[in-house]
Structure formats: C-alpha cells, structure tokens
Amino acid sequence: MKRILIIQTSTISNVVLTTPLIEKIAQHFPETKIDFLVNQGNQEILMGHPKLNQLYVWKRFTNKYKNLIRLILIFRKKNYDIVINTQRNFVSGLITVLSKGKILRGFSKNPFSIFFDKKVIYRINGSHETSRNLALINDLTDKKYVAPKLYPRSSDIAAIAKFQEFPYVCIAPISNWGTKQFPQVKWIELILSFNDNWIIYLLGSKDDYEECEEIRLHTERKNINNLAGKLSILASAALMAKAKMNYVNETAPLHLASALNAPINVVYCSTVPHFGFGPLSIHSKIIESELDLPCRPCGLHGKHECPLGHFDCAHSIDINKFDKP
Structure with a gap:
C-alpha cells in the first residue's frame, strides 16, 4: 500500500478528531504516504505534521467549483490505494468517488456510500467521535484506541x-x-x-x-x-x-x-x-x-x-x- 488519502473538509474540531487515523495508519504502515484534504482556513492545524506526506486545501471561498475540479484531477493522478472519507455530506462523497481510488471507505450515511467498498454505520450511541472515525480502518489495523494528536511547530x-x-x-x-x-x-x-x-x-x-x-x-x-x-x-x-x-x-x-x-x-x-x-x-x-x-x-x-x-x-x-x- 503506497498512498492513502483522508478527506475531512468540515470544521477544525472534526479535523482534530480525524488525526487518530493518521497515527494509526502511520503505525501500521510506516512506508505508506498519507495525504490529507482540509477545508480552506483549517490547514494550519496540520501544518508541519511529521506523519503527513501532502496537505491539500480546498479553496472554497474563491472559485469554489473550479478549485474542487482541480483537486479531483490531482487525486486521480495520484492513484490512491485507499481513500477514506470521514464525512457524511454530498461534496465529500463526490470527491471520494471521483478520486478513482482503488478502495473507497466511508460512513453509510454518505449519499455516495453505495459506491464505497467499505461502509461503516455512523451511530450516536455514546461512543466517541474518534472511535467512530477509527472504525473506518479497524479491519486494516487493529481495534486498539488511539487518541488525537497535534504537533505544534518550533515557531x-x-x-x-x-x-x-x-x-x-x-x-x-x-x-x-x-x-x-x-x-x-x-x-x-x-x-x-x-x-x-x-x-x-x-x-x-x-x-x-x-x-x-x-x-x-x-x-x-x-x-x-x-x-x-x-x-x-x-x-x-x-x-x-x-x-x-x-x-x-x-x-x-x-x-x-x-x-x-x-x-x-x-x-x-x-x-x-x-x-x-x-x-x-x-x-x-x-x-x-x-x-x-x-x-x-x-x-x-x-x-x-x-x-x-x-x-x-x-x-x-x-x-x-x-x-x-
């Protein structure tokens, strides 16, 4: 497995709560390049992250759809082995499907989940959001819990x-x-x-x-x-x-x-x-x-x-x- 893309274009909170996936994938597949897509304005939280290969930003406040198409074309050229979508909305599902990743993963509530190879049921049942996100890769790694983690820079x-x-x-x-x-x-x-x-x-x-x-x-x-x-x-x-x-x-x-x-x-x-x-x-x-x-x-x-x-x-x-x- 050479490349993985994680998609999380919601809030800063959701980006932080997705970081356990980075930690878990890096732990089990240290040679795999992990790329991450965030929404414009949220990129700073992952700047300088030592376990990310590439941080992509969807510039949605200017030329929203033009920038969306540009990103999708970039992702197609990357030939991702796995694309992981931690959101449940239309646009994130569209990006996932059009990325042409070999294996697509996400929550069953996503409107494009019919095209996902791995679907996880999203339940609000007292479990933490980080655990719900980790469920997207439990079968690839293990079921051990990993907490969110950030890496402040020297600056x-x-x-x-x-x-x-x-x-x-x-x-x-x-x-x-x-x-x-x-x-x-x-x-x-x-x-x-x-x-x-x-x-x-x-x-x-x-x-x-x-x-x-x-x-x-x-x-x-x-x-x-x-x-x-x-x-x-x-x-x-x-x-x-x-x-x-x-x-x-x-x-x-x-x-x-x-x-x-x-x-x-x-x-x-x-x-x-x-x-x-x-x-x-x-x-x-x-x-x-x-x-x-x-x-x-x-x-x-x-x-x-x-x-x-x-x-x-x-x-x-x-x-x-x-x-x-």
Missing part, C-alpha cells in the same frame, strides 16, 4: 514562550454556536472566583477579540490578557498544554486540549456528552446543569440562541462545580 513554541514565565490558566469563552457558549456573565463570575494573582489568558480567533475584551474589562483584573487572534491555532494549543487548567465550551479548544492531553474543564450548555464529542485528556471534567430540562439537548450542534428564550441549561450551572486553579 509556535517560540511564540508563546513569553507567556509562560509564571503559572497561568487559559479560557476560551466564545463559540460560533450561541447555545454552546457559556454566557459572558457566567465567565466573569468564574474569573472573579479565582485568586486574583492568577495570570489568565483569553484565547480565540480574531473574530472573538471584542467579546473577549468585554470579559477582560468587566472583570477589572490586571492579570487578564486577551490573546484572541494574536496566536496561531497551534500556538494556542501549545499554550493550553502547559496551563494549570483550561476552561472551554464544547467547541474546538476542547479538542485542541484533548490532542495535547491538556487539563480541562468543559462546559456543556445545550448539547450533551452522549453525542460523543467530550474531553479525552487524563485530567478533564465535564460541567453541566443539574436541572432535568426536557428541552436539552435542543440539537446536535446547538442553536444560535435558546429556542425557548430562557437558556436555563447555561444559567443554572453552578460556578462552584469548576476546578479552581
């Missing part, structure tokens, strides 16, 4: 060195999904429960900067630093790896922590751990409401705002449930 490590002179904690308070995001007032309450000597770093993308700044200003703490948009995603992950504790929503930073075994407290608002996207770090804790809410969960990914207007799944969470640094 990422150098970028955070100045922030690591003293003990610190990290907080990633923002989510693209409104009902996955712990309310600003609750983050502020949590921060104010910490000893005021702790150095706190607020993490996120450049789009998160303003909201993080509001939290920083409302706490009136001198040791809070807003780093949203100031670090690469791998640098942020490396910073989290050495933190005394990390506090996050059930979003991408959670999976960054898992991939580097960073200590973490993760807040579940409208979603639930049973969906299979929970923390994998040795030192991890799930924080969620103790109320028996008939409306929770309100969806697999949450919603932009609480459909019922009360957001009790978040506001009812007791701050004292968090591990203090």
Whole structure:
C-alpha cells in the first residue's frame, strides 16, 4: 500500500478528531504516504505534521467549483490505494468517488456510500467521535484506541514562550454556536472566583477579540490578557498544554486540549456528552446543569440562541462545580 488519502473538509474540531487515523495508519504502515484534504482556513492545524506526506486545501471561498475540479484531477493522478472519507455530506462523497481510488471507505450515511467498498454505520450511541472515525480502518489495523494528536511547530513554541514565565490558566469563552457558549456573565463570575494573582489568558480567533475584551474589562483584573487572534491555532494549543487548567465550551479548544492531553474543564450548555464529542485528556471534567430540562439537548450542534428564550441549561450551572486553579 503506497498512498492513502483522508478527506475531512468540515470544521477544525472534526479535523482534530480525524488525526487518530493518521497515527494509526502511520503505525501500521510506516512506508505508506498519507495525504490529507482540509477545508480552506483549517490547514494550519496540520501544518508541519511529521506523519503527513501532502496537505491539500480546498479553496472554497474563491472559485469554489473550479478549485474542487482541480483537486479531483490531482487525486486521480495520484492513484490512491485507499481513500477514506470521514464525512457524511454530498461534496465529500463526490470527491471520494471521483478520486478513482482503488478502495473507497466511508460512513453509510454518505449519499455516495453505495459506491464505497467499505461502509461503516455512523451511530450516536455514546461512543466517541474518534472511535467512530477509527472504525473506518479497524479491519486494516487493529481495534486498539488511539487518541488525537497535534504537533505544534518550533515557531509556535517560540511564540508563546513569553507567556509562560509564571503559572497561568487559559479560557476560551466564545463559540460560533450561541447555545454552546457559556454566557459572558457566567465567565466573569468564574474569573472573579479565582485568586486574583492568577495570570489568565483569553484565547480565540480574531473574530472573538471584542467579546473577549468585554470579559477582560468587566472583570477589572490586571492579570487578564486577551490573546484572541494574536496566536496561531497551534500556538494556542501549545499554550493550553502547559496551563494549570483550561476552561472551554464544547467547541474546538476542547479538542485542541484533548490532542495535547491538556487539563480541562468543559462546559456543556445545550448539547450533551452522549453525542460523543467530550474531553479525552487524563485530567478533564465535564460541567453541566443539574436541572432535568426536557428541552436539552435542543440539537446536535446547538442553536444560535435558546429556542425557548430562557437558556436555563447555561444559567443554572453552578460556578462552584469548576476546578479552581
């Protein structure tokens, strides 16, 4: 087996949760060249990965279909022995089939799965997403579990060195999904429960900067630093790896922590751990409401705002449930 292509053009979270396939394939087939396709904007998370041969990026925000055709033509020339699709949508299935890989693998829920040589049933039954992904190659390798793993570059490590002179904690308070995001007032309450000597770093993308700044200003703490948009995603992950504790929503930073075994407290608002996207770090804790809410969960990914207007799944969470640094 000379070449394998892995397709994951969804979110950064999904890319991280697909990395166990890279580790497992490299372990069992060290001579095989592993290529990986990601969506535009997500390539940084795999930059410099020592076990990848080639990282392909689907530039879907400019000339979307032209770039899609270009990629498919490249893949056809590669003569992949196996193409593994970890998604369940139309476009990923189309890429898989048109790649002309010798063996096609993916989930049975993909609309093109009728053309797959190996189909795996995708079940939300409490198993972790990483285990569901690994099921795509269990028959090629073994059934042993492998955790997600990321590889921060030397430049990422150098970028955070100045922030690591003293003990610190990290907080990633923002989510693209409104009902996955712990309310600003609750983050502020949590921060104010910490000893005021702790150095706190607020993490996120450049789009998160303003909201993080509001939290920083409302706490009136001198040791809070807003780093949203100031670090690469791998640098942020490396910073989290050495933190005394990390506090996050059930979003991408959670999976960054898992991939580097960073200590973490993760807040579940409208979603639930049973969906299979929970923390994998040795030192991890799930924080969620103790109320028996008939409306929770309100969806697999949450919603932009609480459909019922009360957001009790978040506001009812007791701050004292968090591990203090």
